[in-house]
Amino acid sequence: MTASASSSPVKIRIENLSLSFGGVKALSDVSLDIRDKEILAIIGPNGAGKTCVLNCINGFYKPQQGEIYFEDKRITRIRPDRAARMGLARTFQNIELYTGLSTLDNIMAARHVLMKQNPLASALYFGPAHKEEVAHRRVVEDIIDFLEIEPIRKKVVGSLPYGMRKRVELGRALALQPKVLLLDEPMAGMNLEEKEDIARFIVDIFEGQGETYPDTPVLRDGVSCIILVEHDMGVVMDLADRIAVLDFGRKIAEGTPEEVKSNPQVIAAYLGEEKK
Numbered sequence: 001m002t003a004s005a006s007s008s009p010v011k012i013r014i015e016n017l018s019l020s021f022g023g024v025k026a027l028s029d030v031s032l033d034i035r036d037k038e039i040l041a042i043i044g045p046n047g048a049g050k051t052c053v054l055n056c057i058n059g060f061y062k063p064q065q066g067e068i069y070f071e072d073k074r075i076t077r078i079r080p081d082r083a084a085r086m087g088l089a090r091t092f093q094n095i096e097l098y099t100g101l102s103t104l105d106n107i108m109a110a111r112h113v114l115m116k117q118n119p120l121a122s123a124l125y126f127g128p129a130h131k132e133e134v135a136h137r138r139v140v141e142d143i144i145d146f147l148e149i150e151p152i153r154k155k156v157v158g159s160l161p162y163g164m165r166k167r168v169e170l171g172r173a174l175a176l177q178p179k180v181l182l183l184d185e186p187m188a189g190m191n192l193e194e195k196e197d198i199a200r201f202i203v204d205i206f207e208g209q210g211e212t213y214p215d216t217p218v219l220r221d222g223v224s225c226i227i228l229v230e231h232d233m234g235v236v237m238d239l240a241d242r243i244a245v246l247d248f249g250r251k252i253a254e255g256t257p258e259e260v261k262s263n264p265q266v267i268a269a270y271l272g273e274e275k276k
Helices: 049-056 078-086 105-114 121-124 128-146 160-175 192-207 231-237 258-260 262-271
Strands: 010-021 024-035 038-043 067-072 088-090 180-184 225-229 242-248 249-257
Touching: 010 049, 010 225, 024 049, 024 067, 024 225, 024 249, 038 049, 038 231, 049 067, 049 180, 049 225, 078 088, 078 105, 088 160, 105 128, 105 160, 105 192, 128 160, 128 225, 160 192, 192 225, 192 231, 231 258, 242 258, 242 262, 249 258, 249 262
Parallel strands: 038 225, 038 242, 088 180, 180 225
Antiparallel strands: 010 024, 010 067, 242 249
C-alpha cells in the first residue's frame, strides 16, 4: 500500500460480519477496513465468501451479525437502491444487463438515480427535464468513448460478445458516479487481450483522466476507492495496493501483495492443503 493510501481515511469499515444461509456459514466474523486512495483485492478459493462481502456492502444480502459503515454512516442491511444513491456501484459476477436494450440505453438506465426532475416533467419532456436528459446523455457518451465501445453504442446488448458485455456493465457502474466501485470478477471468462483492456480501464478509472473528460466528474477525477474480487493472481498482484484473503468465510490474511504472496496460510488455501 502506498504511503498516501495508508494515511487516507477509511471509506468502508466492516466489523465482525457474519452471514448464514440456513446451516451454511458464508461469512464468519469478518472485519476489514477499506481506505480511500486504494485498490483493495479480495481473493480466496471458490466458495470463500468473496461475493458475499460485496453483496452485504451494497445491500443484496442482509448479514445476521456485524456492522458496515460507509464514510462513518451505518449502512448495515441498507436497501440496494439507497446504496446506489449513496455512491456504491458494482458489477456482477454473472452479467446483469438489460439484454433487449442497446448499449447506450443500458448505461443511460443507471443515470436515473441522479435525475432530479419528477416523473410528470420527464414524461412531458420539455424545459428543465429535456436539459437534464441532455446533460446525462453527454456523460454517457463520455463513458462510451472512454471504454472504447463507440462501435456498439446502438447494438442490442444481448447480441454482443461476452467481453463487450463486461465493458458495458462496467460503463453502467461508472454512470452512477460512484464514490466506491465494487468489481466482482470483472475479467472472468476473458482472454488475455480482453483482460489487459479491463486492467487498463481499472487503472485509468482509479487515477482519473483529468481534462480529457472535463464535464464528467467520474472520469475526470477518478474513483479513488475500488474493491476488486478476482481469481487471476497476476492481475491482482499488478493492480492491488492491499489484499484480503478469505477461506471458508473467514479472513485468513491481509496485507500488501508481497506479504500475502508469502503467507503460508494463503499458499495452503490455494493449494488445498490442510491448514496449520
